[in-house]
Amino acid sequence: MNELTNMRLTDRIGHTPLIRLNHLSDATGCEILGKAEFMNPGGSVKDRAALGIVRDAEAKGLLRPGGTIVEGTAGNTGIGLAVVGNSLGYPTIIVMPDNQSQDKVDTLRAYGADVRLVPACPFANPGHFVHQSRRIAEELNEKDPGSALWANQFDNVANREFHEATTGQEIWEQTGGKVHGFICAVGTGGTLAGISRALKAHNEKVAIGIADPAGSALYNYLTTGELRAEGGSISEGIGTSRITANFADTCVDIPYQIPDSESIPLVYDLIRQEGLCCGGSTGVNVAGAVRMARELGPGHIITTIFCDSGLRYRERLFNRAFLASKGLELPNWLTL
Ligand code: PMP
Numbered sequence: 001m002n003e004l005t006n007m008r009l010t011d012r013i014g015h016t017p018l019i020r021l022n023h024l025s026d027a028t029g030c031e032i033l034g035k036a037e038f039m040n041p042g043g044s045v046k047d048r049a050a051l052g053i054v055r056d057a058e059a060k061g062l063l064r065p066g067g068t069i070v071e072g073t074a075g076n077t078g079i080g081l082a083v084v085g086n087s088l089g090y091p092t093i094i095v096m097p098d099n100q101s102q103d104k105v106d107t108l109r110a111y112g113a114d115v116r117l118v119p120a121c122p123f124a125n126p127g128h129f130v131h132q133s134r135r136i137a138e139e140l141n142e143k144d145p146g147s148a149l150w151a152n153q154f155d156n157v158a159n160r161e162f163h164e165a166t167t168g169q170e171i172w173e174q175t176g177g178k179v180h181g182f183i184c185a186v187g188t189g190g191t192l193a194g195i196s197r198a199l200k201a202h203n204e205k206v207a208i209g210i211a212d213p214a215g216s217a218l219y220n221y222l223t224t225g226e227l228r229a230e231g232g233s234i235s236e237g238i239g240t241s242r243i244t245a246n247f248a249d250t251c252v253d254i255p256y257q258i259p260d261s262e263s264i265p266l267v268y269d270l271i272r273q274e275g276l277c278c279g280g281s282t283g284v285n286v287a288g289a290v291r292m293a294r295e296l297g298p299g300h301i302i303t304t305i306f307c308d309s310g311l312r313y314r315e316r317l318f319n320r321a322f323l324a325s326k327g328l329e330l331p332n333w334l335t336l
Contacts, residue, residue, distance in 0.1 A: 008178065009087040013047045014166045018174040018303065023273040024290055029101060032289050033175070034306040038278060042076075042083035043107075044169075044308035045093035045306025046153075046237075049190050050080030052162025053151045054088065063149045068093060071151040072133030074237045076308055081151060082111035082329055090149075095133040097121075100236055101313045123241055130154065134241050141158030155245035156216060160197070167191065168198020171303050177202060180300040182305075183209030183254070183288040185238035185281050186218055191305060207296065209254040211288025211304075213281075217241045219257040233260050234316060234326055235280030238308070256291050260328060263287045267310060268331045269315060277310040280317065294332025 016039050017057045021032045037045035057063040069085050071078060078094035085092045092113045096105065097120035108115045108192035116136075125131075136155040137150035153159050171179060182199055186192050192210060212219040216239030221227045229241055240247070247320050263283035270276040270286065285304040293302050316322050320330045330336060 008079060009041055010051055013051045015170065016040065019276070019306065021270070021274055021286065021289075023269070023284065024293075028290060028293035030296070031292035031301045032286070032293055033301065033303050034282070034289075035171065035303070035305050036208060038221075038306055038309045040080075042080045043312065044076040044080065045191055046073075046076035046165060047080040047083060048162050049077055049153055049159040049188070049207075050084045050151070052166075053153065053156055053158045054081070054084050054090070054156035056156075056161070057149050058153075063090065064146055065089065066091075068142070068145070068148045069136040069151055070133050070148050071095070071153060072129040072131075073153065075100050075108065075312075076153070076237055077153050077188075077298070078108050078115075079104065079111065080111040082108060086111060093133075093135065093136055095129045097129045101316055103312045103314055104236075107312070133276070141144045146263060153190065154188045155244075157245055159188055159192040160246045163191050163194025164198045165194075167305075169276060172202050175301055175303065175314065178301055179206055179303050180201055181207040181209060181254075181289075181292050181296060182291050182304065183211055183256075183285065183302065184305045185211045185213060185235070185258075185284045185288070186216070186240060186247055187238045187281075189244050189250065192252075193246050193250040196252075200251060204216075207253045207292065208251060209256060209288055209292045210252045211256055211258050211284045211291075212262070213239045213284050214257065214259050215239050218247075219255050222252055222255040231259070233256040233263075233280070234328070235260070235263065235284055236313070237279075238281045238284060251297075254292060254295065256288050258284045258287045258291075260326065264323075264328050265331070266290075268334070271310070272331075272333060278306050279308045279310050279325065280312050281307045282310075
């Protein structure tokens with residue numbers, strides 16, 4: 001029998017297919033392609049950040065066998081860390097704001113993570129989920145030095161480096177080096193920053209776009225220099241009020257601000273026209289890809305990220321009353 005290689009669960013993180021959006025490619029005359037990150041074992045793009053951070057910590061001696069991983073997250077990084085942690089023998093403590101989709105909380109609990117919900121509040125508040133997660137790790141390490149790792153996905157650049165080495169490289173190879181543009185939204189910035197570095201290293205002419213949801217400060221920052229946010233979005237896991245270490249010094253050529261009225265209808269179009277059921281952040285990414293295709297013109301290859309499954313947001317994306325409260329509509333062909 002051949003040597004058993006690449007058969008661990010963690011080996012199945014990444015190497016995701018690049019899927020063509022048929023309708024939107026035909027409509028724009030471009031090839032609009034998305035990395036199917038929802039096919040990762042934990043169901044989202046954040047499995048990559050989780051594995052990158054854990055492997056980096058192991059290599060640096062920051063995570064001992066059986067050590068506890070602590071993180072503050074909108075949910076998907078927590079799920080990624082629980083998947084990676086369970087597979088490699090590290091328990092997880094996950095601190096989440098209490099305004100996220102219940103499906104993500106339930107998923108984390110199903111994986112056995114110790115989930116701590118805290119009131120949602122601005123980053124400047126010491127009660128913010130990121131600060132609370134840091135303090136939990138610090139307290140564990142005070143009692144038992146070296147017993148806990150604070151993953152720190154926002155400012156730990158192992159996140160971006162893993163995307164640079166894997167996601168960006170995969171996009172370059174899967175398009176045969178012909179990619180013209182890449183665009184996605186930013187939460188920590190690890191995905192955009194890592195992929196843009198990888199693609200620009202191959203060809204500095206590859207255009208990098210950001211699809212920033214309403215309620216995030218990056219569009220204003222990139223267009224006016226002012227970190228100012230207004231409005232809001234039902235998309236989860238994206239948008240930021242500050243420049244994280246992962247996002248810092250990232251070259252963005254084309255910034256767009258995407259309202260929910262543009263991204264959410266695309267979520268339903270993807271289901272009906274492409275057979276792809278993805279969450280709100282994927283709608284923002286695809287809206288950005290369509291805008292970039294129109295800006296660059298026909299004949300270009302535009303890539304983006306299909307971040308996670310729409311079924312992770314069942315009680316919001318498929319809830320007529322919730323949508324109506326946000327001024328959004330469920331399409332008529334959905335009989336919910
Ligand atoms: N989409 C979803 C659903 C997410 O959970 C996240 C991560 N918070 C992102 C997009 C953004 O990825 P990143 O943190 O790499 O910017």
